[in-house]
Amino acid sequence: MSIYDTLNPEQKKAVLHDKGPLLILAGAGSGKTRVLTYRIAYLIEHRNVNPWNILAITFTNKAANEMRERVDKIVGAGAENIWVSTFHSTCVRILRRFIDRLGYDRNFTIYDTDDQKTLMRDVCKYLDIDTKRIPEKSILNAISKAKDELISPEEFEKRAGHDYTQRKYAAAYMEYQRRLKASNALDFDDLIFKTVELFMNDKEALTYYQNRFRYIMVDEYQDTNTAQFKLIHLLASGINEYGEREYNICVVGDDDQSIYKFRGANIYNILNFEQAFPNAKVIKLEQNYRSTKNILNAANEVIANNKGRKQKTLWTDNEEGEPVSFTLFESDFEEADRITSEIKRVVESKQASYNDFAILYRTNAQSRIFEEKLVLKNIPYKIIGALNFYARKEIKDILAYLKTIVNGKDDISVKRIINVPRRGIGLATIDKVNDYAVLNDISFYEALVRARQIPGLERTASKIEPFVSLIEGLRSSINSDSYDLTGIIDDILNATGYLKELEEEGTQEAEERIDNIYELKNKLVSYVETAEIPTLNGFLEEVSLVSDIDSMDESKDNIVLMTLHSAKGLEFPYVYICGMEEGTFPGYMAINAENPEEEIEEERRLCYVGITRAQKRLSLSAAKFRMFRGEMHYNKPSRFIHEIPRHLLKITSPDKKTVYKFADDDFSKESGQTSAYHLSQTHYKPFVTPEPKNFGGSNLGTIDYGIGDTVKHVKFGTGIVTNIVAGGKDYEVTVDFPRFGVKKLMASFANLTKVD
Numbered sequence: 001m002s003i004y005d006t007l008n009p010e011q012k013k014a015v016l017h018d019k020g021p022l023l024i025l026a027g028a029g030s031g032k033t034r035v036l037t038y039r040i041a042y043l044i045e046h047r048n049v050n051p052w053n054i055l056a057i058t059f060t061n062k063a064a065n066e067m068r069e070r071v072d073k074i075v076g077a078g079a080e081n082i083w084v085s086t087f088h089s090t091c092v093r094i095l096r097r098f099i100d101r102l103g104y105d106r107n108f109t110i111y112d113t114d115d116q117k118t119l120m121r122d123v124c125k126y127l128d129i130d131t132k133r134i135p136e137k138s139i140l141n142a143i144s145k146a147k148d149e150l151i152s153p154e155e156f157e158k159r160a161g162h163d164y165t166q167r168k169y170a171a172a173y174m175e176y177q178r179r180l181k182a183s184n185a186l187d188f189d190d191l192i193f194k195t196v197e198l199f200m201n202d203k204e205a206l207t208y209y210q211n212r213f214r215y216i217m218v219d220e221y222q223d224t225n226t227a228q229f230k231l232i233h234l235l236a237s238g239i240n241e242y243g244e245r246e247y248n249i250c251v252v253g254d255d256d257q258s259i260y261k262f263r264g265a266n267i268y269n270i271l272n273f274e275q276a277f278p279n280a281k282v283i284k285l286e287q288n289y290r291s292t293k294n295i296l297n298a299a300n301e302v303i304a305n306n307k308g309r310k311q312k313t314l315w316t317d318n319e320e321g322e323p324v325s326f327t328l329f330e331s332d333f334e335e336a337d338r339i340t341s342e343i344k345r346v347v348e349s350k351q352a353s354y355n356d357f358a359i360l361y362r363t364n365a366q367s368r369i370f371e372e373k374l375v376l377k378n379i380p381y382k383i384i385g386a387l388n389f390y391a392r393k394e395i396k397d398i399l400a401y402l403k404t405i406v407n408g409k410d411d412i413s414v415k416r417i418i419n420v421p422r423r424g425i426g427l428a429t430i431d432k433v434n435d436y437a438v439l440n441d442i443s444f445y446e447a448l449v450r451a452r453q454i455p456g457l458e459r460t461a462s463k464i465e466p467f468v469s470l471i472e473g474l475r476s477s478i479n480s481d482s483y484d485l486t487g488i489i490d491d492i493l494n495a496t497g498y499l500k501e502l503e504e505e506g507t508q509e510a511e512e513r514i515d516n517i518y519e520l521k522n523k524l525v526s527y528v529e530t531a532e533i534p535t536l537n538g539f540l541e542e543v544s545l546v547s548d549i550d551s552m553d554e555s556k557d558n559i560v561l562m563t564l565h566s567a568k569g570l571e572f573p574y575v576y577i578c579g580m581e582e583g584t585f586p587g588y589m590a591i592n593a594e595n596p597e598e599e600i601e602e603e604r605r606l607c608y609v610g611i612t613r614a615q616k617r618l619s620l621s622a623a624k625f626r627m628f629r630g631e632m633h634y635n636k637p638s639r640f641i642h643e644i645p646r647h648l649l650k651i652t653s654p655d656k657k658t659v660y661k662f663a664d665d666d667f668s669k670e671s672g673q674t675s676a677y678h679l680s681q682t683h684y685k686p687f688v689t690p691e692p693k694n695f696g697g698s699n700l701g702t703i704d705y706g707i708g709d710t711v712k713h714v715k716f717g718t719g720i721v722t723n724i725v726a727g728g729k730d731y732e733v734t735v736d737f738p739r740f741g742v743k744k745l746m747a748s749f750a751n752l753t754k755v756d
């Protein structure tokens with residue numbers, strides 16, 4: 001029996017489909033991702049397709065790795081040549097090869113949200129835009145939306161007509177793009193936009209990739225935007241050796257799981273697939289393999305309330321399972337407390353392990369209370385999307401040095417570090433350099449190189465010169481063949497005096513900054529160890545493309561907590577969806593939107609995504625009282641709970657002793673207005689958890705060591721753990737290293753390993 005015999009007839013049809021466009025449109029858990037994976041394996045194994053000719057696009061890097069591993073298991077050698085990656089990583093690779101044809105250097109920098117904001121602030125200043133009236137963020141949003149729709153600055157201006165505000169936006173977009181290009185930098189949306197631009201303008205580059213990617217697969221197709229669609233359409237329109245367009249494109253998606261409209265996802269990409277790709281074959285998968293009957297029925301009932309959808313019937317052969325449970329808690333604190341206790345009880349009774357559980361919520365902010373409870377109860381957990389290491393000042397500083405070394409045109413990075421550590425270069429000097437750069441149409445860094453020629457800088461030029469020679473020195477080191485890339489961070493720290501300044505500061509905060517920088521070095525070391533050809537640019541790229549979900553590690557036994565958005569495509573035996581209240585989920589923004597029907601439908605799809613993550617047991621909950629933006633709110637249970645027929649729901653009281661009786665009022669279904677109202681805090685006292693302090697034990701969070709254990713650190717060697725404290729988002733582990741003294745480290749980045 002071959003592995004393909006495990007597929008049902010429709011899945012098999014999709015896997016064995018020969019050539020030409022194929023759309024697999026199917027509900028959650030019906031094996032779409034599995035079909036894509038098997039199809040890749042099948043093409044290699046049975047159709048002699050060269051792995052090199054396959055491009056598979058997934059939604060996260062993590063999903064890409066999983067897909068590659070699975071194919072690897074099936075076909076053995078060769079799978080490493082399949083190009084499996086996200087849209088963004090795909091585009092970076094293409095642009096690194098060909099972007100010079102658009103007038104950029106190949107060593108371009110990728111700007112993150114923070115860099116974008118800094119740049120936009122400069123743009124607004126330059127254009128005299130009153131950011132109180134038109135906030136930078138709203139301009140950036142408009143630009144992002146335009147890029148998703150492939151609208152260029154020129155086109156944007158045309159469309160703005162005589163509208164004053166729109167003209168301001170257009171001017172900002174134009175200037176923002178001009179500066180990005182001058183900085184040899186691309187923002188995230190540019191990665192796709194510029195690749196499309198490249199392909200539209202450069203036949204040779206397009207043909208190269210059309211010939212290379214003879215088979216294209218796209219997972220989670222429902223969340224592609226217009227620019228992404230154009231990209232794959234271009235790639236899939238190659239002409240084969242017989243002069244035909246084969247359109248060997250296979251996409252899988254579920255219109256009911258489209259949850260990224262706010263990021264430009266265009267549902268028409270699915271609905272119009274058959275028009276866009278002539279002779280497309282459409283296969284529907286209707287059997288769900290993931291969930292119990294009760295869970296699947298609940299999902300079907302909820303999503304049936306959406307009007308604008310393709311009718312689908314999803315059924316399962318799986319057992320009926322337990323009813324879906326719904327619990328109405330008094331407060332968000334009680335909700336977190338009870339749920340975490342319940343999970344602990346199940347795990348301690350050996351019915352499941354922690355990594356069988358996921359807690360899902362609508363917004364990241366909801367994770368905090370859970371985290372407090374988990375820490376208090378010594379339950380190992382991992383929060384996806386909560387800790388932003390790369391947003392820390394010291395990390396951004398060091399990265400800015402690295403970026404400057406790679407790409408001197410990156411003005412934002414150069415300006416960030418020109419006076420860090422302090423070199424006596426003040427704002428007045430920076431302004432003069434900047435003016436000179438603008439006037440002469442050169443980069444800020446090039447202007448620094450010519451400091452002596454800048455009028456009014458005769459005296460400060462002597463302060464600028466050492467900076468320039470520092471960068472030049474570092475640049476020539478990394479270009480020498482014998483240079484060990486892992487030493488670059490130390491070289492920066494020493495040459496700039498950055499380390500010395502922090503050491504002299506002597507505060508605990510400075511200590512932590514030093515430690516964080518060394519964690520960045522750890523990341524660099526492991527990058528150098530694993531990359532095929534390690535380069536500084538490659539490292540920066542890896543850092544800028546990490547997504548939160550990539551850090552999830554199933555091999556670790558911890559509960560995962562994440563937003564419903566992050567959970568797309570994943571599955572867990574036990575799922576908790578909390579905060580199912582009007583105003584929380586659906587959120588108040590959707591309820592009060594200009595077009596609430598549409599927004600509520602998007603929230604409902606998100607609910608459908610959430611419910612269908614569960615395999616065995618689904619627990620829904622709401623809290624009557626929830627703290628929101630510092631105020632206590634009373635909320636009614638979500639309309640989505642109301643949409644699940646009562647016979648599928650087991651409504652329990654928090655203490656599980658009596659079945660909770662709803663007052664009819666608890667489920668009033670008025671839509672279009674929020675039912676939340678304020679209660680002053682004196683009316684209601686939540687039960688407050690004491691601040692977590694010091695913890696020992698060997699089973700804390702994602703770490704497997706406790707106080708008194710010996711651990712190993714890449715830089716500091718072995719030491720003894722003397723303290724572990726739960727911080728806001730991570731554990732702070734104090735370790736006494738015989739050679740380096742006592743260090744406080746962030747657990748999630750220190751990569752400490754227990755030594756037996």
Ligand SMILES: Nc1ncnc2c1ncn2[C@@H]1O[C@H](COP(=O)(O)OP(=O)(O)OP(=O)(O)O)[C@@H](O)[C@H]1O
Nearest residue numbers: 006007008027028029030031032033034289290569
């Ligand atoms: N023919 C099959 N036999 C047994 N198990 C299957 C079969 N097809 C799929 N599965 C299993 O069902 C689960 C769901 O499959 P998969 O993740 O591919 O679904 P999906 O349609 O991609 O879901 P989602 O819409 O959530 O992305 C997986 O555990 C998968 O291994």
Ligand SMILES: [Mg+2]
Nearest residue numbers: 032033034569
């Ligand atoms: Mg999937």
